[in-house]
Amino acid sequence: MNKFLLLLLFVFSDNYLPASGEYxxxxxxxxxxxxxxxxxxxxxxxxxxxxxxxxTSEIVVSVLxxxxxxxxxxxxxxxxxxxxxxxxxxxxxxxGKIIDFDPSIKGVQTRLIKGDFTLxxxxxxxEIKAKIIAEDDTYKIEGALSVLVEDYDIKVPPLLSPNIxxxxxxxxxxKYSPYEK
Amino acid sequence: xxxxxxxxxxMKSKTLIFILFLSMSSFLNGQSLLDKLEEEHQSAPEYVMSxxxxxxxxxxxxxxxxxxxxxxxxxxxxxxxxxxETSNSFIADRMCTRFGVDYGVSDNFTVGFGGGFPxxxxxxxxxxxxxxxxxxxNGNLFGITLLQAGTYRTRNIKNVELRDDFGDKLAFTTQLxxxxxxxxxxxxxxxxxxxxxxSSRLNIDDHNHFAIGxxxxxxxxxxxxxxxxxxxxxxxxxxxxxxxxxxxxxxxEVSDLLLQxxxxxxxxxxxxxxxxxxAQNFNFRDGNFFFGFHATYHIQx
Numbered sequence: 001m002n003k004f005l006l007l008l009l010f011v012f013s014d015n016y017l018p019a020s021g022e023y024x025x026x027x028x029x030x031x032x033x034x035x036x037x038x039x040x041x042x043x044x045x046x047x048x049x050x051x052x053x054x055x056t057s058e059i060v061v062s063v064l065x066x067x068x069x070x071x072x073x074x075x076x077x078x079x080x081x082x083x084x085x086x087x088x089x090x091x092x093x094x095x096g097k098i099i100d101f102d103p104s105i106k107g108v109q110t111r112l113i114k115g116d117f118t119l120x121x122x123x124x125x126x127e128i129k130a131k132i133i134a135e136d137d138t139y140k141i142e143g144a145l146s147v148l149v150e151d152y153d154i155k156v157p158p159l160l161s162p163n164i165x166x167x168x169x170x171x172x173x174x175k176y177s178p179y180e181k
Numbered sequence: 182x183x184x185x186x187x188x189x190x191x192m193k194s195k196t197l198i199f200i201l202f203l204s205m206s207s208f209l210n211g212q213s214l215l216d217k218l219e220e221e222h223q224s225a226p227e228y229v230m231s232x233x234x235x236x237x238x239x240x241x242x243x244x245x246x247x248x249x250x251x252x253x254x255x256x257x258x259x260x261x262x263x264x265x266e267t268s269n270s271f272i273a274d275r276m277c278t279r280f281g282v283d284y285g286v287s288d289n290f291t292v293g294f295g296g297g298f299p300x301x302x303x304x305x306x307x308x309x310x311x312x313x314x315x316x317x318x319n320g321n322l323f324g325i326t327l328l329q330a331g332t333y334r335t336r337n338i339k340n341v342e343l344r345d346d347f348g349d350k351l352a353f354t355t356q357l358x359x360x361x362x363x364x365x366x367x368x369x370x371x372x373x374x375x376x377x378x379x380s381s382r383l384n385i386d387d388h389n390h391f392a393i394g395x396x397x398x399x400x401x402x403x404x405x406x407x408x409x410x411x412x413x414x415x416x417x418x419x420x421x422x423x424x425x426x427x428x429x430x431x432x433x434e435v436s437d438l439l440l441q442x443x444x445x446x447x448x449x450x451x452x453x454x455x456x457x458x459x460a461q462n463f464n465f466r467d468g469n470f471f472f473g474f475h476a477t478y479h480i481q482x
Contacts, residue, residue, distance in 0.1 A: 050218070051215075051217060058214050061218075071481065073285075080231075155403065160436055
């Protein structure tokens with residue numbers, strides 16, 4: 001019976017751990033660029049959510065597509081209505097791990113993040129070269145990746161294909177602080 | 182013997198289930214990091230976007246305004262044939278055009294000016310968004326925009342108004358553009374309309390007209406939509422026979438360019454003219470059938 005109680009205690013104790021060891025970013029920055037000879041498209045989102053768990057090297061990101069801000073308001077409309085269809089697919093998500101991340105290192109580490117990126121219900125494995133900066137009680141992670149338009153069921157009419165790059169450059173900048181529920 | 186073993190078994194399985202249940206709850210708590218993140222609130226604009234694509238649905242105004250610091254340059258045209266005329270015209274016997282600009286002063290306030298050729302109608306409008314539809318029926322179920330337009334007729338067209346003074350040749354249109362995006366494909370607009378003309382050549386014609394517009398939009402694809410419009414006038418002109426303005430058309434978006442093709446029964450682009458002075462019903466005969474083409478180019482300043 002004692003053993004059983006111990007087990008119970010063990011099982012429950014997990015629920016009462018005050019700190020989760022996780023770090024959160026609620027105003028992360030994600031930018032993307034599409035460069036073509038016809039036009040350059042550029043957008044920025046400053047409301048990206050992300051969670052980072054140093055002990056397991058896990059990192060997850062959730063990007064609300066409507067929150068991207070464009071220089072040209074018409075592009076914002078086309079992006080949401082015709083390409084990303086944000087009414088059907090409101091979010092893009094990433095879930096992955098930092099390879100060979102060492103939580104004991106203070107300062108800068110340059111590592112590869114491997115994981116799955118989901119956009120418009122299509123999930124593809126991606127690799128991101130990122131810089132992780134550990135400070136007192138915060139982490140900064142910044143990096144960049146390229147996303148192929150054809151990988152994610154984004155329909156570009158043939159007439160407009162010269163306007164939109166085949167490869168979209170995405171960069172991000174996250175600053176994490178300890179996560180408390 | 183047999184029932185006893187069963188009982189023990191039963192007890193064991195109960196404990197097992199209990200433990201399983203407990204560990205489950207802890208497992209749930211340690212749910213995937215992504216699920217945990219999705220529980221976080223994310224704020225974003227909560228308004229429905231693109232109930233219609235252009236500032237005009239087909240012939241009339243939509244509730245859409247232009248965003249701040251955007252300029253649209255538009256070319257509108259109608260082409261038609263004249264009945265009982267042995268015609269050698271190229272493509273069509275007659276045409277009518279309007280050149281216009283629309284400018285977004287703020288996200289909710291748009292102004293526009295235009296001039297018609299050869300009808301000589303000069304027009305201007307102010308458009309203000311009063312209310313926007315919220316997403317997921319979370320708040321406002323529809324959007325409302327107020328339109329105030331005014332026109333000046335430099336020449337006689339239908340002999341309806343007096344032509345003595347400048348003040349005789351004006352007309353004002355006030356519209357409440359009420360629209361709802363029912364689904365990602367279907368939008369519908371109802372437009373209660375008041376039209377005031379500063380003069381009438383004949384006493385039998387009222388200076389004021391009340392009308393209502395109905396405008397559905399159905400998206401055929403991400404860049405193409407089918408649109409229609411119909412305007413009913415409660416107190417039409419008495420000096421001439423008039424019919425409700427009707428239009429059936431296709432809107433096609435090509436990047437910065439919005440192309441609108443339509444079949445309609447009127448040739449003039451301003452509200453007071455096509456709502457109250459459409460002198461022919463819609464059919465495909467020469468004189469009744471008008472083909473329309475609008476091109477609007479969007480410029481971000």
